[in-house]
Amino acid sequence: MSFAFGFNDDDISDEEVSQNLPKQDEASTASKVFQNATSGLDPKFLPQIHSLESILSKLVNVRITFDNYITPVGENVTYRRELYDIKHQVMCEDDEDGKQDDVVSNILMGDDNDLDLKRNIYEGGFKSWECSYDVVDYLAQNKDSLNKLHTILELGCGTSLPSCQALLQRITRSEDPIDGFKIILSDFNYEVLRLVTIPNLIIHWASTLDPEFLQELCDTSVEGSDDGPTLRNDEIILSQKLIDRFISDLRNKRIELVFISGSWGQEFLQIIERENIDLVISSETIYSLETLPIVAETVVELVGNGCRALIAAKNLYFGVGGSVAEFVSYIKKKNREDIKIEVEEVNSQLKRSLISIEKV
C-alpha cells in the first residue's frame, strides 16, 4: 500500500483509522451513496453551470456591506459579506417579487440565527467555517505553487474565502498574464453563489483598487448630477460600471470564473470532465456520513486524473459523524495504489487538519 498517514495527534492514530475502516458491504453501500447522490433531490439541485455575467445580472445596484477578518493562525486579511446584509437583500427582493415561500429566503429569514444545516436543502453555505481560514493561510503560504496552476476547483465553496485568496493572488501578481487561470466554484445552493460567493470575490478584487476610483465605480447617480451615494469603507455598490470593470479586469488578466450550482455526484463529474483541473480545494465538506463518500469519490476520481486535492476539515464533527479518520479510511479502502494521502494537523484548539491527496 502506498498510503502515507501523517497524523500528529494520538486521538486519531493509524490503529483507530484501521478500526474504523468500512467493511466490504459498508464500502459498497457508501459507493452507492455516491452513485445515487442526486436521486430524490428536487430538480433544482441537479448540477448546472452558470456564467458570471448571468449571476451578476441579478445583482445590479445591490449595496454590499462586509467585514474584514484576519485569519487567526496565518494573519491573512479576508473580506466577508455580512450575513445581515444578505438577509436585507433577500427581504427587499421578497417585497419586490411578493414571493415569501422560497426555501432559502425562509431559511435566511427564519428565527434560526445560526443557519443550521437542513439536509438536502441548505448545507451551510452562507457562513464562513473555521477550516476555510486554514486553506486561505495555506494558499497564502504557497503563492509560488499557486502561481503555476491553470485551473482550480473549490468544492462546496460557500463564502469562497480560499478562492477569494487565489483570485487576489492572481490579480496582484506582477507577471504578465500569459497563462489563463480558471476558478470553478461549486455549491449546493444557487442562492449561496449569488448572494455570498460572487459578492465576496468582488469585494476581494475591489480591495486592490484605488479607493477614489472605487468610489467612482460605485456611483449609481445619473451622469451630471451631484447626488452620488455616500459609501462607508465597509461598503461597495455593484453598479453596472463596477460590474463592467470587474469583468474587463478579469478578462485582461485572463482569469475565468465558472459557477456550478447543485449537488456533487455523477452528473457533476460529467460537467467537469473536460476541465484540466490542477487543484481541488474543499473546506468543511466531510462533516456528515452522507456527504463524506460523495466528496471522497469525487476527489479520488479527480486525483486519479492527475490533479491534487486539499481538503480542510475538523478532526471530528460531533453529532453528524464525519471525521478526518473516516475520510482517510474511506479513501484507503478504495485500494488505490496510485494515490497518496497525507494529513497535517493545524495548530488550533478545536482540532483541525489539512488533508493532501495526490497521484504518485
Ligand SMILES: C[S@@+](CC[C@H](N)C(=O)[O-])C[C@H]1O[C@@H](n2cnc3c(N)ncnc32)[C@H](O)[C@@H]1O
Ligand atoms: C459547512 S459548509 C462549508 C462552506 C465553506 N466551504 C466554508 O468552509 O466556509 C458546506 C458547503 O458544502 C456545500 N455542499 C454540501 N453538500 C453538497 C453537495 N452535495 N453538493 C454540492 N455542495 C454541497 C454547501 O452548500 C456548503 O457551502
